[in-house]
Amino acid sequence: xxxxxxxxxxxxxxxxxxxxxxxxxxxxxxxxxxxxxxxxxxxxxxxxxxxxxxxxxxxxxxxxxxxxxxxxxxxxxxxxxxxxxxxxxxxxxxxxxxxxxxxxxxxxxxxxxxxxxxxxxxxxxxxxxxxxxxxxxxxxxxxxxxxxxxxxxxxxxxxxxxxxxxxxxxxxxxxxxxxxxxxxxxxxxxxxxxxxxxxxxxxxxxxxxxxxxxxxxxxxxxxxxxxxxxxxxxxxxxxxxxxxxxxxxxxxxxxxxxxxxxxxxxxxxxxxxxxxxxxxxxxxxxxxxxxxxxxxxxxxxxxxxxxxxxxxxxxxxxxxxxxxxxxxxxxxxxxxx
Amino acid sequence: xxxxxxxxxxxxxxxxxxxxxxxxxxxxxxxxxxxxxxxxxxxxxxxxxxxxxxxxxxxxxxxxxxxxxxxxxxxxxxxxxxxxxxxxxxxxxxxxxxxxxxxxxxxxxxxxxxxxxxxxxxxxxxxxxxxxxxxxxxxxxxxxxxxxxxxxxxxxxxxxxxxxxxxxxxxxxxxxxxxxxxxxxxxxxxxxxxxxxxxxxxxxxxxxxxxxxxxxxxxxxxxxxxxxxxxxxxxxxxxxxxxxxxxxxxxxxxxxxxxxxxxxxxxxxxxxxxxxxxxxxxxxxxxxxxxxxxxxxxxxxxxxxxxxxxxxxxxxxxxxxxxxxxxxxxxxxxxxx
Numbered sequence: 001x002x003x004x005x006x007x008x009x010x011x012x013x014x015x016x017x018x019x020x021x022x023x024x025x026x027x028x029x030x031x032x033x034x035x036x037x038x039x040x041x042x043x044x045x046x047x048x049x050x051x052x053x054x055x056x057x058x059x060x061x062x063x064x065x066x067x068x069x070x071x072x073x074x075x076x077x078x079x080x081x082x083x084x085x086x087x088x089x090x091x092x093x094x095x096x097x098x099x100x101x102x103x104x105x106x107x108x109x110x111x112x113x114x115x116x117x118x119x120x121x122x123x124x125x126x127x128x129x130x131x132x133x134x135x136x137x138x139x140x141x142x143x144x145x146x147x148x149x150x151x152x153x154x155x156x157x158x159x160x161x162x163x164x165x166x167x168x169x170x171x172x173x174x175x176x177x178x179x180x181x182x183x184x185x186x187x188x189x190x191x192x193x194x195x196x197x198x199x200x201x202x203x204x205x206x207x208x209x210x211x212x213x214x215x216x217x218x219x220x221x222x223x224x225x226x227x228x229x230x231x232x233x234x235x236x237x238x239x240x241x242x243x244x245x246x247x248x249x250x251x252x253x254x255x256x257x258x259x260x261x262x263x264x265x266x267x268x269x270x271x272x273x274x275x276x277x278x279x280x281x282x283x284x285x286x287x288x289x290x291x292x293x294x295x296x297x298x299x300x301x302x303x304x305x306x307x308x309x310x311x312x313x314x315x316x317x318x319x320x321x322x323x324x325x326x327x328x329x330x331x332x333x334x335x336x337x
Numbered sequence: 338x339x340x341x342x343x344x345x346x347x348x349x350x351x352x353x354x355x356x357x358x359x360x361x362x363x364x365x366x367x368x369x370x371x372x373x374x375x376x377x378x379x380x381x382x383x384x385x386x387x388x389x390x391x392x393x394x395x396x397x398x399x400x401x402x403x404x405x406x407x408x409x410x411x412x413x414x415x416x417x418x419x420x421x422x423x424x425x426x427x428x429x430x431x432x433x434x435x436x437x438x439x440x441x442x443x444x445x446x447x448x449x450x451x452x453x454x455x456x457x458x459x460x461x462x463x464x465x466x467x468x469x470x471x472x473x474x475x476x477x478x479x480x481x482x483x484x485x486x487x488x489x490x491x492x493x494x495x496x497x498x499x500x501x502x503x504x505x506x507x508x509x510x511x512x513x514x515x516x517x518x519x520x521x522x523x524x525x526x527x528x529x530x531x532x533x534x535x536x537x538x539x540x541x542x543x544x545x546x547x548x549x550x551x552x553x554x555x556x557x558x559x560x561x562x563x564x565x566x567x568x569x570x571x572x573x574x575x576x577x578x579x580x581x582x583x584x585x586x587x588x589x590x591x592x593x594x595x596x597x598x599x600x601x602x603x604x605x606x607x608x609x610x611x612x613x614x615x616x617x618x619x620x621x622x623x624x625x626x627x628x629x630x631x632x633x634x635x636x637x638x639x640x641x642x643x644x645x646x647x648x649x650x651x652x653x654x655x656x657x658x659x660x661x662x663x664x665x666x667x668x669x670x671x672x673x674x
Contacts, residue, residue, distance in 0.1 A: 228598070249599060255599060259598075261565070262592060264580040273606050273607075
């Protein structure tokens with residue numbers, strides 16, 4: 001155990017792609033927990049698309065990270081000292097402890113994990129925020145039915161991969177869209193989607209028509225851009241669009257125009273935004289539902305891991321470029337003994 | 338009673354603004370009703386924005402009118418001969434009997450009206466399809482709450498005028514948008530909206546900011562175009578957009594781009610299309626609710642009437658240009674004795 005707390009703080013705001021130069025690593029003595037607080041060391045740091053929004057100086061659904069502040073992020077950590085009766089050294093916890101090697105948290109902000117229930121990192125991906133986002137998106141907005149056609153963008157990503165598997169379990173025809181043949185192969189072969197379109201190859205409109213001969217009933221939107229235009233043009237009456245993200249434009253400064261919305265009237269389409277924290281009960285629901293599937297190996301996921309806290313900025317930049325294959329993670333500290 | 342049935346049929350499809358040359362009046366002997374049928378003469382013909390869609394050779398939620406077919410439309414008529422036990426000569430009925438002076442209908446397609454409950458034309462406007470559209474849009478999608486801010490486009494129109502009055506009754510701040518000072522004055526003074534913005538004057542963004550200092554919670558969309566962009570930029574978290582129509586582009590052949598939809602995610606906005614016939618129970622609900630308000634004079638409406646069936650094409654063209662002030666109607670035949 002080191003005596004130094006390393007933290008990645010925001011140095012200046014990126015205008016386009018975020019890069020290491022926009023961040024700074026600062027070092028402090030590891031702090032001691034006060035009453036009701038817990039000191040943890042970080043094992044896993046989750047890297048997620050929403051983080052790009054926190055780098056902008058605009059209030060969205062959460063306030064932006066300020067210059068000089070530790071960058072926010074969900075983590076898995078191990079308790080090394082506790083001044084709260086609910087935790088003891090050695091406990092494994094999930095929390096929003098940011099991009100740092102050690103952190104002090106109020107006990108109420110930590111959730112104890114069963115370290116044998118699933119690989120620890122799964123609590124940041126398939127069983128964590130991204131998995132719950134997919135679950136809430138499908139349960140609260142998408143509501144796929146047997147025989148319907150569901151299109152999933154960023155289909156190999158942490159959210160898309162789960163969203164599509166949920167739709168398959170509901171009996172829908174599921175068509176993924178991903179970047180490159182390796183991802184598409186995995187989406188079809190391992191996740192069991194009915195088809196996966198490589199958006200880097202050929203004509204999107206034609207590929208969607210081929211793979212969705214009965215039109216599109218549910219679209220799980222993670223990407224935006226040209227794909228959004230193409231999918232919207234093939235939506236069926238009463239289609240639902242889960243607006244989860246538009247990562248294709250997160251680095252843009254000038255927003256491109258969107259699709260003309262005239263079709264929404266005649267087709268009675270529902271387009272709805274989703275922020276997973278609005279329905280906090282979905283986290284426990286999903287964990288209870290999906291943990292057995294992860295254990296038995298019927299719910300599939302993949303991870304891209306960068307080693308070392310100092311690589312967190314590059315991990316975020318890579319995620320926004322689509323370099324990741326599955327959930328993007330930074331391995332900050334050693335596994336627990 | 339004349340012996341000639343005059344019918345307006347579609348002659349050729351307009352590409353831009355519809356005009357009399359796209360239609361043709363044909364004359365036939367007045368037909369006789371067969372068993373279970375009713376012959377009516379038309380008193381009032383309703384002219385509505387959706388009719389522009391029926392002139393296009395594309396299947397929307399209803400099939401298009403074919404060349405040589407009688408143009409569709411809702412009417413109020415008087416029964417002049419009946420071969421159905423449910424109707425007798427002199428009954429006043431509402432139905433979708435099209436642009437014609439006389440028509441034969443299956444009895445099941447007609448609804449008998451109490452001629453003393455409200456002015457007959459009100460059954461095509463405030464108490465009919467447009468009023469029910471406003472009601473369903475607010476009940477099923479908009480759901481305005483006390484203290485929220487509601488923006489209504491085409492605020493002096495048949496749908497907008499009712500939508501705004503419903504939102505006022507719910508305790509919301511209601512801001513209309515209309516074209517020209519006369520309409521705006523009426524919307525504020527007679528309908529009781531809190532404000533009305535003349536979209537022909539000044540800067541829409543600034544006017545909306547001035548009149549909606551707490552942002553916009555519900556947008557009732559009848560128009561599209563620049564107003565849609567301006568309103569979308571000022572929507573609040575959890576805003577609802579009732580997509581009822583986009584009349585500004587109904588005569589367009591190339592659809593303009595829409596607003597970038599990135600905001601939908603972070604603000605959890607719900608954008609949903611509305612076709613009133615999807616929930617047929619809303620018609621009777623609204624009639625029961627609103628008839629007393631019309632009778633007591635607390636629900637306000639206005640009409641623009643063009644005389645003569647031959648003016649129906651010009652009435653539709655004028656409606657699409659916004660020439661109407663309130664519900665657009667054609668007076669086809671004399672009032673009942």
